[in-house]
Amino acid sequence: MKRMSEETAPLAGGATQNWVTLAAMIIVGALALVSLYMGFQAYGNEEIEIAFMYMIIGTSGFIAIGYAFFRPKPTSMDPLKPKKFDVITTLECPQCNLKRVRAFQRGDYIYKNDEPCTRCEGKMIITSIHTRKEEKK
Numbered sequence: 030m031k032r033m034s035e036e037t038a039p040l041a042g043g044a045t046q047n048w049v050t051l052a053a054m055i056i057v058g059a060l061a062l063v064s065l066y067m068g069f070q071a072y073g074n075e076e077i078e079i080a081f082m083y084m085i086i087g088t089s090g091f092i093a094i095g096y097a098f099f100r101p102k103p104t105s106m107d108p109l110k111p112k113k114f115d116v117i118t119t120l121e122c123p124q125c126n127l128k129r130v131r132a133f134q135r136g137d138y139i140y141k142n143d144e145p146c147t148r149c150e151g152k153m154i155i156t157s158i159h160t161r162k163e164e165k166k
């Protein structure tokens with residue numbers, strides 16, 4: 030458990046919140062260690078009830094750390110948003126061949142009759158939906 034404080038290398042792109050979490054974990058860890066130490070001392074002095082109390086505090090501290098530590102980390106790997114992608118919908122008007130692109134909207138699908146053409150009376154049809162990697166940071 031002592032290794033934990035040494036493995037605090039900054040996470041790639043770590044936000045300030047991670048440092049707050051990390052600091053809180055270190056504090057809780059230190060308190061838990063102290064509690065366990067006090068518990069063992071009390072146990073040595075045959076103060077079983079006090080020892081038991083400290084043990085509970087210490088153990089729950091470690092459980093809290095373990096819980097925080099093994100939860101999915103938002104920065105290291107989040108499969109839901111590894112990079113920012115834009116989904117682009119391309120619309121074409123079959124009558125005047127006007128082409129338009131816009132951001133993907135919920136419910137878009139290819140060959141869907143979408144919005145009215147801005148140039149003629151026709152209806153624009155979605156011809157492709159694709160992702161585009163966002164260049165800007």
Ligand SMILES: [Zn+2]
Pocket residue numbers: 122123124125126127146147148149150151
């Ligand atoms: Zn048109």
